[in-house]
Amino acid sequence: MKLNQNLTNFLLAILVSAVVVYFSISVWRLSKQEIKSEGFTGPAKGGGAPDCLTNSQEASDLYQLYASKNSTTEEGSDDLRELTLLLSKISCFKKDLMSPSGIVEATRYQPYSTAHDVEPVAETTARCFAKTIPPRDLDIALDKWNRRGKELVRRLCTSYQLSDSEVKKADMLFRAAIIDISNIAKAQCLKGDVEIAGTKGPRDVSPYSPPELSELREYNGYY
Numbered sequence: 001m002k003l004n005q006n007l008t009n010f011l012l013a014i015l016v017s018a019v020v021v022y023f024s025i026s027v028w029r030l031s032k033q034e035i036k037s038e039g040f041t042g043p044a045k046g047g048g049a050p051d052c053l054t055n056s057q058e059a060s061d062l063y064q065l066y067a068s069k070n071s072t073t074e075e076g077s078d079d080l081r082e083l084t085l086l087l088s089k090i091s092c093f094k095k096d097l098m099s100p101s102g103i104v105e106a107t108r109y110q111p112y113s114t115a116h117d118v119e120p121v122a123e124t125t126a127r128c129f130a131k132t133i134p135p136r137d138l139d140i141a142l143d144k145w146n147r148r149g150k151e152l153v154r155r156l157c158t159s160y161q162l163s164d165s166e167v168k169k170a171d172m173l174f175r176a177a178i179i180d181i182s183n184i185a186k187a188q189c190l191k192g193d194v195e196i197a198g199t200k201g202p203r204d205v206s207p208y209s210p211p212e213l214s215e216l217r218e219y220n221g222y223y
Contacts, residue, residue, distance in 0.1 A: 051088035052106050055095040058177040059087040062153075065170055069160040076159030083152040085113060086145060089121045090181050096125045097188045104129070116148035117141075128189035135190055142185065146178045 049067070053060040066080050092106035099105070108122040118124075118141045127133035153174050157167045 049088075050084050050091055051110070052091035052095045055098070056087070056091040056177055056180065058173045058180065059091050062170060062173040062177065063087055065162065065166060065173075066156050066160050069162075071159045072161055073159040076156065079152050079155050079159065082113070082115060083149065083156060085111070086116050086149055086152070087177070089117075090145065090177055093121055093125060094181050094184055097128060097184055102129050116145055118144055128185065131189070131191075133189050135186075138185060138189055142178070142182050149174050149178065 050059055050063055053063075063084060066083075071077050071080070089107070089110045092110055095106045096104060104122050104125045107125045110121050112120045118137070124133065124138075124141055127137075150171075153170050156162075157170055162170060
């Protein structure tokens with residue numbers, strides 16, 4: 001009788017231990033899933049201003065030149081907001097292009113602005129990854145950022161009453177930021193074969209004439 005009781009207690013202890021271990025493992029797995037789903041690995045855009053500021057020291061330093069002062073004109077704050085957006089796009093564009101994942105992540109949060117964008121920057125990033133953006137399109141996008149950025153920097157230097165040395169520093173920082181992203185974009189976007197759905201294709205549209213047209217004479221008649 002006593003032997004049966006001991007055996008019962010032993011089996012009961014094993015059962016309780018198994019239940020405890022099962023629930024402990026379940027709670028641990030659930031906690032790992034929650035951490036991943038909540039995105040605790042870090043925000044795509046990063047903290048602070050402009051977005052992705054850790055990816056462009058020049059953009060961050062340029063923003064700080066104005067953020068530490070007060071505007072003396074009505075349009076100064078609006079110009080600074082637009083410049084901040086432009087610097088965010090440059091920095092996040094660099095972040096996506098330098099990422100080994102090859103995924104449009106940081107730039108997909110950047111809004112489109114007709115003042116300094118040819119197309120949404122996320123679309124430009126996607127075309128870069130697919131190697132389908134022509135050099136001319138990339139040059140146009142970079143040139144528009146450069147032109148609008150220079151104009152904003154010039155106006156902000158007046159609105160925020162920067163000294164002569166600070167004006168030169170602002171120009172230098174923006175120029176350095178543009179040169180940096182231009183070099184990276186041309187290296188990442190224009191090198192490599194174009195593949196769409198596994199099929200290689202041309203980067204630029206080229207003219208084509210059917211062979212049968214080569215035998216035709218030049219038309220000099222009236223329309």
